[in-house]
Amino acid sequence: MTGAGQQAATTAWTGQLGRPTRFLLLRHGQTALSVERRYSGHGDPELTKLGLRQAAGAAARLAAVDGIAAVLSSPLRRAAQTAAAVAEATGAPLVVRRGLIETDFGSWEGLTFVEARERDPQLHRAWLGSQDVAPPGGESFAEVGQRLAAERAEIAAAYPERTVVVVSHVTPIKMMLCEALGAGPSILYTLHLDLASLCVADFYPDGGTSVRLVNDTSHLPL
Numbered sequence: 001m002t003g004a005g006q007q008a009a010t011t012a013w014t015g016q017l018g019r020p021t022r023f024l025l026l027r028h029g030q031t032a033l034s035v036e037r038r039y040s041g042h043g044d045p046e047l048t049k050l051g052l053r054q055a056a057g058a059a060a061r062l063a064a065v066d067g068i069a070a071v072l073s074s075p076l077r078r079a080a081q082t083a084a085a086v087a088e089a090t091g092a093p094l095v096v097r098r099g100l101i102e103t104d105f106g107s108w109e110g111l112t113f114v115e116a117r118e119r120d121p122q123l124h125r126a127w128l129g130s131q132d133v134a135p136p137g138g139e140s141f142a143e144v145g146q147r148l149a150a151e152r153a154e155i156a157a158a159y160p161e162r163t164v165v166v167v168s169h170v171t172p173i174k175m176m177l178c179e180a181l182g183a184g185p186s187i188l189y190t191l192h193l194d195l196a197s198l199c200v201a202d203f204y205p206d207g208g209t210s211v212r213l214v215n216d217t218s219h220l221p222l
Helices: 049-062 077-090 113-119 121-129 141-158 170-181
Strands: 021-027 068-073 094-096 163-168 198-203 209-216
Touching (some): 021 049, 021 170, 170 198
Parallel strands (some): 021 163
Antiparallel strands (some): 021 198, 198 209
8 A cells, every 4th residue: 555554764754753653544334323324422333234345345455554563443343343354354463442432422322413403402503613512411522632632642652663553433533633634623524534434644753743645445345
């Protein structure tokens, strides 16, 4: 795989020092809730038949990447099924990490956007306008961001100068990209990530970052 399979030089052309931990960020495959465009947070649907094919396509692609140290997965079934396919194809160990779990959408879990807006119109409007507002009984994007920043740092510390596959969900992956890009919270609403899409981000030991790939779906079945 061009770019994603090769580690950077000791000194990057952009000035970062050392060799990075490379994060191959893979979103899980399709579920019934994603087909119906429903909030899917801590609920635990399994992959659809198409989702399983998407996972297989991603696994086949990542099997061509040399030196994958580990496949790190959210504990939720849709991510774990996707990660299991990748681990089998690459031969890398599969490690479940609780910190990679999706946002907790609270009582909006399983609802569509319209259903959540009709149920809690004022709160839903406030939630769209501020990352500090949480769904009823759920988790704010600010809280997710803090969780993922700590998780990303722990992963980089555990796998220095290595390549890891991180199988997670749309919000956690956006949070890691947000950190790598130095972007504001608007990225949560403006960046689209397809199911089973692949992103690549490098995190250097000196604090530098480099985003090399975003929302690539070339490995997916038509």
